[in-house]
Amino acid sequence: MTTTPEQALEQAALAGIHRLAIPTPFAVGRVNCYLIEDEPLTLVDTGPNSGKALDELTARLGERGHELSDLELIVVTHQHIDHLGLVEILVEHSGAEVAALGAAAGRLAAFEEDAEEEDKFAVEVMLRNGIPEDVTVALRSVSRSFRGWGSHVTVTRPLDDGGTLALRDRKLEVLHRPGHSPSDTVFWDEERRILIAADHLLPRISSNPLITRPLDGSSQRTQALATYIESLRKTREMPAEIVLPGHGEPVTDHARLIDSRMAGYDRRKEKIYRLVAEKPRTGYELAQAIWGNVAVTQAFLTLSEVIGHADLLVNEGRVREVDEGAVIRYEAT
Numbered sequence: 149m150t151t152t153p154e155q156a157l158e159q160a161a162l163a164g165i166h167r168l169a170i171p172t173p174f175a176v177g178r179v180n181c182y183l184i185e186d187e188p189l190t191l192v193d194t195g196p197n198s199g200k201a202l203d204e205l206t207a208r209l210g211e212r213g214h215e216l217s218d219l220e221l222i223v224v225t226h227q228h229i230d231h232l233g234l235v236e237i238l239v240e241h242s243g244a245e246v247a248a249l250g251a252a253a254g255r256l257a258a259f260e261e262d263a264e265e266e267d268k269f270a271v272e273v274m275l276r277n278g279i280p281e282d283v284t285v286a287l288r289s290v291s292r293s294f295r296g297w298g299s300h301v302t303v304t305r306p307l308d309d310g311g312t313l314a315l316r317d318r319k320l321e322v323l324h325r326p327g328h329s330p331s332d333t334v335f336w337d338e339e340r341r342i343l344i345a346a347d348h349l350l351p352r353i354s355s356n357p358l359i360t361r362p363l364d365g366s367s368q369r370t371q372a373l374a375t376y377i378e379s380l381r382k383t384r385e386m387p388a389e390i391v392l393p394g395h396g397e398p399v400t401d402h403a404r405l406i407d408s409r410m411a412g413y414d415r416r417k418e419k420i421y422r423l424v425a426e427k428p429r430t431g432y433e434l435a436q437a438i439w440g441n442v443a444v445t446q447a448f449l450t451l452s453e454v455i456g457h458a459d460l461l462v463n464e465g466r467v468r469e470v471d472e473g474a475v476i477r478y479e480a481t
């Protein structure tokens with residue numbers, strides 16, 4: 149018998165986990181925060197740093213008989229601003245502890261400087277992959293304008309990969325599952341077979357493994373898609389009944405969803421191989437060949453897709469990167 153998303157939400161609610169869908173100004177739409185009615189009273193992710201998000205969060209908590217000041221623990225699933233922008237404001241209201249992957253704590257604390265570093269890094273990657281300079285300038289100002297929805301976060305309870313976050317009525321296994329972002333952390337309730345997955349696995353959209361710096365903040369770029377696929381393989385083997393995502397409805401059939409994502413990556417990888425085998429191309433040329441002239445705001449996203457898949461081909465030894473000085477071109481081996 150298959151469980152519908154509605155039934156999954158009910159089942160989660162019976163386990164004391166309530167979805168609070170909070171508005172964001174981003175294309176992804178609402179972000180799912182999860183209230184865990186346990187001791188301590190716990191909120192997983194907070195929504196972006198905006199008055200609208202704070203109002204809705206306050207209202208949703210109120211419907212369940214809680215005030216902001218009742219929050220005792222805030223859990224941060226990863227470093228993206230739609231998930232953590234309100235953390236510091238909630239801490240001011242409540243004095244709540246903040247739990248997140250310890251390895252990410254330094255970057256979360258230094259949000260503003262880190263965002264600036266990340267933007268610099270993204271511009272370098274774009275230029276090296278053939279994206280015109282005016283596009284990178286435009287994207288950088290878009291990114292700056294988004295920063296206000298984020299915030300620095302002071303982690304008071306650093307978590308370890310493989311460790312346990314224990315509440316009165318449950319134990320959550322803490323698992324680092326990088327790929328969508330370097331800090332993606334999922335929380336596994338083995339007893340109830342519920343996985344709080346945030347953006348590690350989303351029902352309707354593939355989780356955009358964006359090209360980024362590694363968690364330690366060094367400037368060597370990650371192989372985001374290769375890393376993500378490795379993480380997805382681990383999640384696929386988990387006996388989860390319900391996966392609670394960071395956007396959209398619960399997933400009740402994660403193995404099948406992951407299989408279809410993997411098949412999609414394979415198809416796109418072969419498409420990129422054919423384009424590269426035709427003639428050597430830059431990442432930007434590959435993105436244009438696949439998507440045409442997309443909106444400027446999509447340029448980094450599509451480039452990340454291309455580079456991610458090209459990494460897979462490089463790892464397989466079928467494609468190599470040729471450094472032409474100003475740009476890198478991919479060619480078939």
Ligand SMILES: [Zn+2]
Binds near residue numbers: 228
């Ligand atoms: Zn995210």
